[in-house]
Amino acid sequence: MAIEIQETFEVHAPVDEVWTFISTPNQVVGCLPGASLTEEVDDRNFKGKVKIKLGAVTAAYKGKIQFKEVDGDNHKLVMEGKGKDPSGGTAKAEVTVQLVVTASGATEMSTDAAIDLTGKVMQVGGGMIKGVSHQLFQQFANTAKERLEAAAPGGDAGAAGAEGAGAATARAVAPTSEENELKVLPLLFKTLMAAIVNFFRRLFGGGKSN
Numbered sequence: 001m002a003i004e005i006q007e008t009f010e011v012h013a014p015v016d017e018v019w020t021f022i023s024t025p026n027q028v029v030g031c032l033p034g035a036s037l038t039e040e041v042d043d044r045n046f047k048g049k050v051k052i053k054l055g056a057v058t059a060a061y062k063g064k065i066q067f068k069e070v071d072g073d074n075h076k077l078v079m080e081g082k083g084k085d086p087s088g089g090t091a092k093a094e095v096t097v098q099l100v101v102t103a104s105g106a107t108e109m110s111t112d113a114a115i116d117l118t119g120k121v122m123q124v125g126g127g128m129i130k131g132v133s134h135q136l137f138q139q140f141a142n143t144a145k146e147r148l149e150a151a152a153p154g155g156d157a158g159a160a161g162a163e164g165a166g167a168a169t170a171r172a173v174a175p176t177s178e179e180n181e182l183k184v185l186p187l188l189f190k191t192l193m194a195a196i197v198n199f200f201r202r203l204f205g206g207g208k209s210n
Contacts, residue, residue, distance in 0.1 A: 004181075005112075005121075011110055011145050012107075013107060014207075015101050017151065022099070023070060025046050028140075030143075038062075041064075046064070059087065061087060061091045063083025066080050076097070078097075080092075085120075090116075090117070097109070097151070098109070109141075
């Protein structure tokens, strides 16, 4: 089942620093709970895994990530990931990331992803998977923003003045634990509550005015 996801967020950091961050796999993985790199094959091919826990059900995908397009001049990155779970499930994703400089000098990151999943994780349904993916992206965005903005000039790392922003960003990425896992159930609950709130807003939003 294919799921389309589009997300955008803004980072108050120079575009070159954000580009360095997103084009360095171990930095990106450091912002994703449950994900880890296991091998760097070359500068465009990597091996990794992601562990997802859904209540009593756990899926552990192992696979490959390839940078299909790396356009530093235009700050565009296209990557493809493929993985398998020992129980028989599969995951495939193609993600396009585009950076642009805003009028205020910040960096806007737009992400367009096509995800195809099979196996036991699809028991929750495509709508919930999409909602969880949105919540996961928000977690990634918040962590990435914190690290990049702290390393940018004027941030906590920039104020230290001892090292460059890129070095501070790299140092800020904590190692990923093999036991780390993405617990989907809290994200599902958050997604369900958001859906309920939106339903009642639509239900009562058209009520009579006084």
